[in-house]
Amino acid sequence: MPPPRHIAILGGGLTGLSSAFHLSRRFPNARITLLEKQNRLGGWVRSEQIRLGSDGDPNSNPAALTVEAGPRTLRPASKSVLELINLLHLQSALLTTPRTAPAARSRFLYAPSLQRGLTALPASALAFLGSPLRQVLLPAILREPLRKSNRPRQPPKADLDEDESLASFLGRRFGPDVARLLGSALCHGVYAADARELSVRAAFPALYGLEDRGGGSVVLGVLKDMVSFGKGKGKGEGVDEYDLGDVEAKMRGVAVYSFRGGMQTLSDALVKALEAWPNVELCAGEAASGIEMREDENDSLVVHTAARALEPTHIVSALPLPVLQSILPPPTSHARPLPHLTANPASSVTVLSLVFAVPPHTIHPPGFGYLVPRPPEGYTPSPSPPAAELGVLGTVFDSCALPAQSQAEAEHTKLTVMLGGPFRVPLPSDDEELVTRVLAHLKEALQGDVPRPVAWRVWRHERCIPTLKVGHVRRMEELRAVLMEGAESGEGGTGNEKGEGWRRGAWRGRMEVVGAGVGGVSVGDCVEAGRRLGARW
Numbered sequence: 001m002p003p004p005r006h007i008a009i010l011g012g013g014l015t016g017l018s019s020a021f022h023l024s025r026r027f028p029n030a031r032i033t034l035l036e037k038q039n040r041l042g043g044w045v046r047s048e049q050i051r052l053g054s055d056g057d058p059n060s061n062p063a064a065l066t067v068e069a070g071p072r073t074l075r076p077a078s079k080s081v082l083e084l085i086n087l088l089h090l091q092s093a094l095l096t097t098p099r100t101a102p103a104a105r106s107r108f109l110y111a112p113s114l115q116r117g118l119t120a121l122p123a124s125a126l127a128f129l130g131s132p133l134r135q136v137l138l139p140a141i142l143r144e145p146l147r148k149s150n151r152p153r154q155p156p157k158a159d160l161d162e163d164e165s166l167a168s169f170l171g172r173r174f175g176p177d178v179a180r181l182l183g184s185a186l187c188h189g190v191y192a193a194d195a196r197e198l199s200v201r202a203a204f205p206a207l208y209g210l211e212d213r214g215g216g217s218v219v220l221g222v223l224k225d226m227v228s229f230g231k232g233k234g235k236g237e238g239v240d241e242y243d244l245g246d247v248e249a250k251m252r253g254v255a256v257y258s259f260r261g262g263m264q265t266l267s268d269a270l271v272k273a274l275e276a277w278p279n280v281e282l283c284a285g286e287a288a289s290g291i292e293m294r295e296d297e298n299d300s301l302v303v304h305t306a307a308r309a310l311e312p313t314h315i316v317s318a319l320p321l322p323v324l325q326s327i328l329p330p331p332t333s334h335a336r337p338l339p340h341l342t343a344n345p346a347s348s349v350t351v352l353s354l355v356f357a358v359p360p361h362t363i364h365p366p367g368f369g370y371l372v373p374r375p376p377e378g379y380t381p382s383p384s385p386p387a388a389e390l391g392v393l394g395t396v397f398d399s400c401a402l403p404a405q406s407q408a409e410a411e412h413t414k415l416t417v418m419l420g421g422p423f424r425v426p427l428p429s430d431d432e433e434l435v436t437r438v439l440a441h442l443k444e445a446l447q448g449d450v451p452r453p454v455a456w457r458v459w460r461h462e463r464c465i466p467t468l469k470v471g472h473v474r475r476m477e478e479l480r481a482v483l484m485e486g487a488e489s490g491e492g493g494t495g496n497e498k499g500e501g502w503r504r505g506a507w508r509g510r511m512e513v514v515g516a517g518v519g520g521v522s523v524g525d526c527v528e529a530g531r532r533l534g535a536r537w
């Protein structure tokens with residue numbers, strides 16, 4: 001396949017920006033056009049400054065606190081992000097939290113069915129013995145290795161293909177209580193989704209792999225990994241070399257990190273670097289409205305926007321999959337339809353950041369925050385417990401997560417309550433009312449009075465995190481197979497089984513589909529996806 005002369009990147013979130021960055025390094029002679037519907041680039045990564053002190057008092061000193069609409073911290077395990085930090089020279093902007101900090105060690109559940117207030121997730125054997133979770137966890141962990149290997153085997157072509165939901169996986173190995181209490185809480189904290197829908201293979205591949213390594217037992221898999229600690233390969237290692245400079249050394253002993261100015265520092269730095277490259281055109285506020293494949297001898301690709309028609313040699317879609325589906329050539333075209341683009345739903349999350357004019361220890365215990373498991377009665381609204389009524393998924397103790405960035409941050413408490421996902425409880429559209437109801441929830445969860453916040457910010461994110469449903473890995477393999485048909489020979493085939501207009505091999509690997517809905521929803525997954533693009537171009 002001749003190297004790309006012009007690449008159109010659809011979508012200007014983190015995956016699109018990472019794609020543009022890495023492709024422009026890999027193909028320095030190619031023209032790159034990135035199209036983004038919104039007027040700003042960076043997608044769900046969004047940091048905002050809340051100004052305090054502008055309350056009419058002329059002597060008060062306006063101070064800013066950073067709040068995050070989307071992801072707020074990163075873990076050093078993702079080498080592709082460390083590499084970006086090195087290549088974009090962001091070392092001096094790093095804010096790090098050590099593994100010994102409470103945010104890294106103390107986590108809580110809010111499970112009123114277990115006990116009132118918060119339940120600490122035990123961080124040591126001693127804490128485990130005194131924990132109310134012991135009754136659920138101890139027998140489950142002791143019995144698990146004794147259970148026969150019981151992964152459901154599927155025929156090779158079956159839709160589920162040895163996949164199952166996270167709830168089914170945990171239920172099968174550890175019993176239903178662990179699946180509900182811990183599985184659903186984990187699922188809320190990462191995907192804001194129902195653990196009974198989410199694919200364990202796609203969403204928690206490490207967990208899925210433990211069962212394989214333990215010969216059918218997850219606990220034995222963990223023990224085996226502990227024994228061979230250091231001999232295994234880290235994420236992405238051995239596949240590629242990462243240009244890490246001094247960043248890896250800076251991350252020793254670090255649990256989580258972010259940047260001065262928040263997570264948006266990363267996407268802003270990507271934008272700045274891309275703007276400086278003459279071969280890259282960043283078009284915020286210009287959406288791709290259609291993809292066409294011409295019926296000429298090259299099956300030429302055309303990307304339409306409201307203003308123009310681009311004729312790229314290659315396309316990268318970093319759009320949500322249903323959006324890509326809506327702009328693909330019609331089924332009457334000779335471009336083979338792409339399968340499975342609408343298979344996954346996506347969760348909507350309301351994010352409420354609150355700022356209190358008191359130090360954190362007066363409001364909450366030190367720690368990461370708490371997650372709310374699925375209530376025993378399910379997600380349907382009920383008069384009690386209060387969390388279920390409001391659909392709270394969890395709360396992050398932001399003041400503990402990272403070192404304070406300013407005097408104002410040190411003197412205030414920042415926390416973020418996340419609501420929605422599978423609860424689907426109608427929330428008040430009035431922000432004041434939402435805050436009042438969330439304060440009532442916090443009072444109950446934290447078992448203490450919570451003062452009125454001095455500032456807050458609400459984001460209502462519609463369909464922001466895709467739910468990778470059971471069978472996702474196989475479906476994505478099938479999608480990739482259709483896109484790659486004919487790529488080896490460089491020629492399109494003829495005909496198709498069903499007699500529609502499309503031809504096999506028309507795409508010939510000239511379009512790649514990436515993003516949170518394909519290969520993983522974390523910042524690291526999105527950056528890595530952009531990094532791996534174009535390997536076969």
Ligand SMILES: C=Cc1c2[nH]c(c1C)Cc1[nH]c(c(CCC(=O)O)c1C)Cc1[nH]c(c(C)c1CCC(=O)O)Cc1[nH]c(c(C)c1C=C)C2
Pocket residue numbers: 069070071072073074075188189190191192349351369370371393394395396418419465521522523
């Ligand atoms: C907008 C809300 C989000 C919820 N999950 C995500 C977002 C953006 C995405 C996400 N959250 C986590 C991961 C795993 C990251 C990893 O490195 O493996 C992903 C992909 C873990 C996580 N969950 C919460 C925090 C603060 C973190 C650390 C990473 C981050 O800052 O996003 C808290 C949390 N997130 C959500 C809920 C409901 C919740 C509750 C306390 C949904």
